[in-house]
Amino acid sequence: MxxxxxxxxxxxxxxxxxxxxxxxxxxxxxxxxxxxxxKAALSGYMSAExxxxxxxxxxxxxxxxxxxxxxxxxYETEVTDIEITGKIATATxxxxxxxxEVSFRDYFHLIHDKxxxxxxxxxxxx
Numbered sequence: 001m002x003x004x005x006x007x008x009x010x011x012x013x014x015x016x017x018x019x020x021x022x023x024x025x026x027x028x029x030x031x032x033x034x035x036x037x038x039k040a041a042l043s044g045y046m047s048a049e050x051x052x053x054x055x056x057x058x059x060x061x062x063x064x065x066x067x068x069x070x071x072x073x074x075y076e077t078e079v080t081d082i083e084i085t086g087k088i089a090t091a092t093x094x095x096x097x098x099x100x101e102v103s104f105r106d107y108f109h110l111i112h113d114k115x116x117x118x119x120x121x122x123x124x125x126x
Contacts, residue, residue: 010082013089016116017108021077021093027067032059037117044123046102055118065099073100087112094126 016035023031036055043052068075074097081092089110096103103126111119 010084012112012116013082013084013091013110014079016110016118017079017082017091017093020108020118021095024062024095024098025067025075026069027063027065029059029063032062035118037111037113037119040117040119040121042121042123044121045125047125068097068099071100073097075100089116 019031020035022028023035033055040055041052042055042058043050045051076096078094079091080094081090083090089112091108091110093106093108094103095106098104104123105126107122108118109120109122110116
C-alpha cells in the first residue's frame with residue numbers, strides 16, 4: 001500500500017480530494033465544481049462498461065438524487081496514497097458504499113495553477 005506524506009506539501013492536494021469526497025457525499029454541486037479543472041476528464045469502468053465523461057455529467061448524476069448524507073447511506077472513503085512532483089500530483093482513493101451500491105478505486109491526477117485542481121479521474125468498480 002502507498003503512503004501519504006503528511007506535510008504542508010500534501011495539505012493542498014488532500015484538501016482538494018477531501019472536498020471532492022465531501023461534495024460527493026453531500027451532493028454539493030458548487031463544491032464539486034470547485035475541485036475540478038475546467039478541462040478535466042473522467043474515465044473508467046462501471047463493472048464491464050467503459051465510461052468517459054466530463055465533471056459536469058458526474059456532478060449532474062450525483063445531484064440528481066437525494067444526497068448520500070441525507071439518505072443515511074453508509075459511504076466510506078480512504079485516501080491511501082498521495083504523491084507530489086512539483087506542480088503535479090496523484091491521489092488514490094477507495095470509495096465504499098457509493099449510493100449504497102458500489103465501491104470504487106479512484107486515481108486522481110491534479111495540477112497546481114494557483115491552487116490544486118483535479119485534471120483527471122480514472123476509476124473502476126471493485
